[in-house]
Amino acid sequence: MTPASAGKQPERWLLTSDGHEHLVEIAEVGLRRRLTWSVDGTEAATKTTSDEKVVLDGGEHGAVGVRLPTFTGPARRVTWYPPGAQAVAVAQTGLGGTDFDPEPGSKAAVREAWIREHPNLHAARRTGAAVLGVVLPILGIWLLSRIDIPWPSIPWPDWDLPSIPWPDISIPLPDWDLPELPAWLRELLDKAKYVVPVLVALAVARAEVRRRRAQDERKQRPTDLPPEHRPQP
Known part of the structure; x- marks a missing residue:
């Protein structure tokens, strides 16, 4: 260690x-x-x-x-x-x-107890984190586009390289006339890359809460207790 x-x-x-x-x-x-x-x-x-x-x-x-x-x-x-x-x-x-x-009194135990007591807030936090994951990169790109960085001017050598005679390959690809997508569908697909991660995070958080409840119920069943602690018929 x-x-x-x-x-x-x-x-x-x-x-x-x-x-x-x-x-x-x-x-x-x-x-x-x-x-x-x-x-x-x-x-x-x-x-x-x-x-x-x-x-x-x-x-x-x-x-x-x-x-x-x-x-x-x-x-x-x-x-x-x-x-x-x-x-x-x-x-x-x-x-x-x-x-x-988790071991009683540990950080993991405190976290588990908090999630069980505040399932909706836990889901909201997970969703908020997903929103930040979408918004922050967009905001960072926008800020970079607004900053005028004085890049140094490097005197690169002017090399006159020979031209390579690449072969002219013509592949007769089929010309398909596909229908144009409606404007509302194009806009929906364009926004999906931002919305889907948020919806997935919300679904995962909700699934975690349901799983914890199911696990709690399962551990209360007599069949999950040690044999010596199970009620006798």
Whole structure:
């Protein structure tokens, strides 16, 4: 571990399923992160990476999918997929599975609690970030066009290069007379590149909120409790 991260405690995510204790620890290693997944105290998989989407293959223990932030901050989600032939493939899609819970009192736990308490505000923030992602590049290009940069004048040599006799290739392409798109459709397609990212961000944020609610309900079912804690018929 690098000196910068030597004194920093790893981020911990916990899950109890079918009587087994799962633990995922995420530690910063320079500009990368080391993820370690253990089951009942025994290491099942580990990986050091700088990717945002990580899948840990635990073999007979299944797979774990981890969603990490782009820069800094706690993991966005840690999900366990039960053992099976397609566990790793399903983990890569990010669909289904059972979410881990962040360690109580951690930054990840505070973030999760805030999202559950303010689902609409969370969706609004995600949408606002998408709007900024669209507006800021446009604003930056506009500002650059307004700035007169005094570029230096470089005395490049005036080379008289020979002309290359390129062959004149004529390909008889078909001349299709396609109908012209209506003006309203052309305008809609022109605006779509700005609107679509915002709509996608809103849909993703809403889906995250619904997923958290479904996960909370799923963890309350008796079948998801350890065998010794399940109610007897």
